[in-house]
């Protein structure tokens with residue numbers, strides 16, 4: 011016992027009294043871009059795609075923690091946009107649709123970015139994003155750009171074994187169009203009356219000219235979009251409602267209000283289908299940039315698809331005896347981009363008792379691992395209790411059992427991946443049937459009977 015206590019104390023474990031607090035000193039400086047990328051790589055949130063072959067430029071794979079974070083972001087979105095509402099339903103449409111969809115939506119003709127090429131180094135850039143329109147950011151040469159030409163962002167492929175013009179298809183550049191083409195199907199089967207929304211999340215593809223900033227802008231990414239259909243007279247009110255609602259969603263999930271703001275699009279920024287758009291912007295390490303756009307898309311899409319398909323996609327309001335194209339308010343967010351922003355926002359470095367501590371203060375709903383179960387030693391009787399505790403928790407929460415290294419290092423690792431609670435099984439557990447629960451943020455430690463552990467954690471983490 012004395013040996014075990016010594017081991018724990020040496021390693022930073024501290025058998026608590028009723029409640030124990032450490033004094034923290036916060037270092038509030040925002041993390042650099044490299045810091046976040048290094049953490050994401052080191053802890054296996056994100057890997058380079060095809061890494062063993064040298065990587066594929068700006069394509070990424072999500073590792074065990076990354077996939078959990080991403081899934082949690084998507085679940086939180088689905089919960090707030092679909093599950094908790096009685097006026098929004100879900101959809102999962104195909105990535106490859108008939109090419110006419112993209113002709114009608116304007117993506118074939120208008121989904122272009124202006125591309126310039128440097129005559130000196132042959133690097134290609136998106137003209138509207140250059141800091142200095144006369145200077146190549148790759149080689150520094152001046153006056154070497156070609157004239158800007160339109161570059162269509164859609165990925166093309168062919169359906170079937172022989173590639174020909176007749177079987178050209180596109181990978182969807184947004185999930186929204188699958189919603190518009192299913193407007194009547196969904197309305198009918200779900201027996202919906204205006205106003206109502208259809209939500210969808212999934213992969214989208216854009217052949218971006220300048221992808222970059224890690225997972226912020228990639229060619230394959232995940233979107234979370236909802237099309238909210240309403241009478242045109244109510245469209246402005248719903249637009250304001252959804253702008254506020256979506257802004258609040260990020261705050262409710264713990265984003266620092268200093269790092270998030272709304273910005274209205276200027277007249278010349280508006281997409282061809284929109285009469286009003288506001289972006290939710292995040293203060294990324296390189297400056298303010300878009301997380302999500304909320305747009306009033308008018309009746310553009312339903313009208314276009316009606317015209318092109320010959321199917322009447324108007325809504326019939328029985329009470330008013332009126333048939334019309336509903337207006338659409340669209341909150342369109344990036345799941346991969348949001349996960350990245352939550353990661354940046356959660357990153358904190360502190361000094362605790364003169365030692366540095368890195369902690370991800372992720373909201374527990376987003377944290378990849380909710381509870382870590384840590385036996386103080388690898389002795390069989392402790393491991394046996396650990397297994398029992400883990401079995402009780404596993405059906406309810408994503409947990410991890412870690413038996414390696416000194417307890418202090420294990421705490422530090424869990425802090426660094428944002429695990430809200432560490433449960434330590436120590437030698438006293440064998441006598442008193444209790445474990446120590448350590449809170450990630452306050453580092454307070456509570457002694458809790460194993461029989462009460464699920465309730466204790468359930469109160470703090472939710473039902474699981």
Ligand code: ATP
Pocket residue numbers: 184216218225226227228229230231232233300301302303342343344345346347348
């Ligand atoms: P941006 O101005 O950053 O290119 P956008 O205005 O073209 O974005 P939308 O068409 O409004 O983007 O798409 C909705 C959301 O999808 C964006 O707010 C963003 O979060 C996400 N998104 C768009 N393009 C990408 C991309 N290449 N990589 C990752 N996420 C993206």
